[in-house]
Amino acid sequence: MSTRRQFLSTGLAAAPVLALGALPTRTRAVSPQAQARDGARSILILGGTGFLGPHLVKNALDRGHTVSVFNRGRTVPALFPEYFDRVEHLEGDRNGDLASLVGRSWDAVIDNSGQQAAWTRDSAQLLKDRVDLYVYTSSTGVYYPYYGSNLTEDTPLVLEAGPDANEDLAYGVMKAQSELEARRAFGDDRTIVVRPTYIIGPGDRSNRFPYWPARLERGGEVLVPGRPDDPVQWIDARDLTEWMIRLVENRTVGTFNAVAPTWEMGMRAFVHGVHAATTAPCTFVQVDDNDFLLEHGVPYVVPWIMPTPDNYGSARVNFDRAVAAGLRMRPLAVTALDTIAWWHSDSVPEARRQRLVEAPDGLMAREAGILAAWRARG
Numbered sequence: 001m002s003t004r005r006q007f008l009s010t011g012l013a014a015a016p017v018l019a020l021g022a023l024p025t026r027t028r029a030v031s032p033q034a035q036a037r038d039g040a041r042s043i044l045i046l047g048g049t050g051f052l053g054p055h056l057v058k059n060a061l062d063r064g065h066t067v068s069v070f071n072r073g074r075t076v077p078a079l080f081p082e083y084f085d086r087v088e089h090l091e092g093d094r095n096g097d098l099a100s101l102v103g104r105s106w107d108a109v110i111d112n113s114g115q116q117a118a119w120t121r122d123s124a125q126l127l128k129d130r131v132d133l134y135v136y137t138s139s140t141g142v143y144y145p146y147y148g149s150n151l152t153e154d155t156p157l158v159l160e161a162g163p164d165a166n167e168d169l170a171y172g173v174m175k176a177q178s179e180l181e182a183r184r185a186f187g188d189d190r191t192i193v194v195r196p197t198y199i200i201g202p203g204d205r206s207n208r209f210p211y212w213p214a215r216l217e218r219g220g221e222v223l224v225p226g227r228p229d230d231p232v233q234w235i236d237a238r239d240l241t242e243w244m245i246r247l248v249e250n251r252t253v254g255t256f257n258a259v260a261p262t263w264e265m266g267m268r269a270f271v272h273g274v275h276a277a278t279t280a281p282c283t284f285v286q287v288d289d290n291d292f293l294l295e296h297g298v299p300y301v302v303p304w305i306m307p308t309p310d311n312y313g314s315a316r317v318n319f320d321r322a323v324a325a326g327l328r329m330r331p332l333a334v335t336a337l338d339t340i341a342w343w344h345s346d347s348v349p350e351a352r353r354q355r356l357v358e359a360p361d362g363l364m365a366r367e368a369g370i371l372a373a374w375r376a377r378g
């Protein structure tokens, strides 16, 4: 059985390998600061071309800011390609090649591609005297193991992982250490840390949320794991990135969980929320026996995670500070509707859509058999 962390990147049905290719080299010598208008900021995004990045780019440009992105030039943005003509592309590698950042200045850097604490240490140390704000895209994964509930930003974090640590713990510790590196360089008064939970919406490179609208639009009997009131949380990439840009504009420093909905929602309400964006009739079959689900290889169907002790609080993350700092959510049905439109667009290869439905190890292909066993059990 795959670990939850593997699932985060692959979805229950294996995620497609997205077409990768070299970005065209951009030669425009734009000085973002020179272009900044009144109130506009010059923003450097470390990364910028995966899932969250294109939404950040779009939101920043739409609000009149100037944007530079720093990456290896391998990942082709699948969303908003027209926006990338207005972006300065700096090539480099966080693994030891930051040369294109040397001697440059920005108002804010958004560290979106952090996969190692040393990467954040190196970029934050390099930029601390030439950039005002450091925004680190962390994760609610810092709270793993998710014991208890109402996990606030002040929850003590695990900061060390031994060599035998599972993937969830290693990821959480890496993110927590990266936060510390950002703060070490920029200090509390110049650091913004956002901790998103599962990021969803158009452009998702995993199949975990797309599973639900894709499944419900097929109609019929739908397996819903867990109890009806098992809590679920997510964050729409648009809500997250609009808010991140506003945090920069307002210089709202601090650490913030980034989770929605900004009220408590259970799994039953979630499936109805997604269903509101589809037209096929569905019968929801709540399979609420966790032992049965484990026996049939269903330990999670994100956003539902089996509430084992170490995952109990994973969807019980406190959102008060984020709401006070301006985080707003769009309705789940809107996220689902936009995700369906994107899922059926040219941005998603047909092979990816087929795999989600047909992959023999995916839930969609196994669902009818599991439901038959559930009924047979009486």
Ligand SMILES: NC(=O)c1ccc[n+]([C@@H]2O[C@H](COP(=O)([O-])OP(=O)(O)OC[C@H]3O[C@@H](n4cnc5c(N)ncnc54)[C@H](OP(=O)(O)O)[C@@H]3O)[C@@H](O)[C@H]2O)c1
Residues within 6 Å of the ligand: 046, 047, 048, 049, 050, 051, 052, 053, 054, 070, 071, 072, 073, 074, 075, 076, 092, 093, 094, 095, 111, 112, 113, 114, 115, 137, 138, 139, 140, 195, 196, 197, 198, 199, 200
């Ligand atoms: N997805 C979720 O549900 C979720 C949940 C919580 C937190 N997060 C966090 O959210 C952040 C956003 O992830 P994203 O993938 O959407 O970000 P993104 O900024 O859209 O894409 C990742 C970027 O990293 C660049 N990159 C990868 N390796 C690099 C390297 N060695 N040197 C320089 N650039 C490199 C990629 O470009 P090249 O390949 O061209 O280099 C790409 O531009 C991550 O920090 C993740 O941990 C995600």
